[in-house]
Amino acid sequence: MSHTVVERAGSLALDIDAERLLRRIRELGRIGADPVGGGITRTGFSAADREARAYLMDEARAAGLFPAVDAAGNIVVRRRPTDRPTADGPVVMMGSHLDTVVDGGRLDGAYGVLAALEVLQTVVESGARLRRDCVAVAFANEEGALFPQPFWGSMAVAGRIENLPREPRDHQGRPLREALRLAGGDLDALGSACWPKGSVSAYLELHVEQGPVLERGGSRIGVVDAITGRIVLTLEIRGRAGHSGTTPMEGRRDALCAAARVVLAAEHIAGRRDLCRVATVGRLDPYPNTPNTIAGAVRTTVDLRDTDVWRMADAEAALRAMLDDIAAATGTEIEVVAETRSDPVSTDARLREAIALSADELALPYEELPSGAGHDAQFVAGLAPIGMIFVPSIGGVSHVPQEDTAAEDLVAGARVLLRTVLRTTEREEQL
Numbered sequence: 001m002s003h004t005v006v007e008r009a010g011s012l013a014l015d016i017d018a019e020r021l022l023r024r025i026r027e028l029g030r031i032g033a034d035p036v037g038g039g040i041t042r043t044g045f046s047a048a049d050r051e052a053r054a055y056l057m058d059e060a061r062a063a064g065l066f067p068a069v070d071a072a073g074n075i076v077v078r079r080r081p082t083d084r085p086t087a088d089g090p091v092v093m094m095g096s097h098l099d100t101v102v103d104g105g106r107l108d109g110a111y112g113v114l115a116a117l118e119v120l121q122t123v124v125e126s127g128a129r130l131r132r133d134c135v136a137v138a139f140a141n142e143e144g145a146l147f148p149q150p151f152w153g154s155m156a157v158a159g160r161i162e163n164l165p166r167e168p169r170d171h172q173g174r175p176l177r178e179a180l181r182l183a184g185g186d187l188d189a190l191g192s193a194c195w196p197k198g199s200v201s202a203y204l205e206l207h208v209e210q211g212p213v214l215e216r217g218g219s220r221i222g223v224v225d226a227i228t229g230r231i232v233l234t235l236e237i238r239g240r241a242g243h244s245g246t247t248p249m250e251g252r253r254d255a256l257c258a259a260a261r262v263v264l265a266a267e268h269i270a271g272r273r274d275l276c277r278v279a280t281v282g283r284l285d286p287y288p289n290t291p292n293t294i295a296g297a298v299r300t301t302v303d304l305r306d307t308d309v310w311r312m313a314d315a316e317a318a319l320r321a322m323l324d325d326i327a328a329a330t331g332t333e334i335e336v337v338a339e340t341r342s343d344p345v346s347t348d349a350r351l352r353e354a355i356a357l358s359a360d361e362l363a364l365p366y367e368e369l370p371s372g373a374g375h376d377a378q379f380v381a382g383l384a385p386i387g388m389i390f391v392p393s394i395g396g397v398s399h400v401p402q403e404d405t406a407a408e409d410l411v412a413g414a415r416v417l418l419r420t421v422l423r424t425t426e427r428e429e430q431l
């Protein structure tokens, strides 16, 4: 098998074009950017998102690659022109998302997509003959910031269409159907976006950490061991509105006081009691929300996360018991009106090993860590083994304009992705 050895040695000597990657990150980072604060608003299926999508496709075409938009609005970049998921046999898929939250950063998602493009272009330009082809994907509407269906594109790819609403709308009631059509998708053909089992041999996602662990530990690369699961309960707290001056304290049914206790209950569950890794109340909508009226109702959310499904269940049970106590103590009714949940997902042990070996070869210190944020990878995990690579986030911040990563770390992450892809495609041929 000397042929394999030569090919292996040759392809491992490949390197990405760091300047090209950094240029694209800069250029894409101008789309949807606030000229004053610098934050990026490129919510999924918005005009700015369409502009970013066009940018990616133009860059791919200029590189001699073939971008295609599937029915869910995902952009799939291949080395050959086709839009059938199975056309190239089982592939190694790389990707992330182009959409952002409101006033977010330029790297969350976009970095992983541009690095995937860079790796694909590097492999194609080198002429390396891999047994497994690779494709780069930009998943549509990962954040769900405008149309509240996060992970829209990756759920479609993974065949989770029954979990998606039939006629999704944004917060103003505008239909996704039209926005999806403008992006090149087709709501009536969503099923065609699904990749069948066996069509993806591995999925790799490179992403900024969005937390402080790598920076604090001095690691340049994170090997993600699991993506945390998440339970979000939407609560409706109903009390009794009244005049803030004339209603005695005794006998009030103040929905906002109950909500305040819910905020602290969530903190208590994850903090003091350590029932799950993190718990957060990030949203409170009191009604009528005026200074001189006791809140008659509050809508709020509790977000619980952990990498262990049993701990999540325990935390949820504890929270629900505390909600009953809070309702009784404040004379309010607390109802769970909506719940969304995603299970924790483990990454593939062989892909973790391939990422670690690649980091080692490049003399990059790495560590294993869980992902506290959700990622497209957790849905693709239903279809294929997944691996995730993190690079450090400066100051640990993300979803804010200040989100950033050192240029040398952005380049290092893409180098690790390239080597991992080469390892993965070459290892597959020996299986």
Ligand SMILES: [Zn+2]
Pocket: 097, 108, 109, 142, 207, 375
């Ligand atoms: Zn992301």
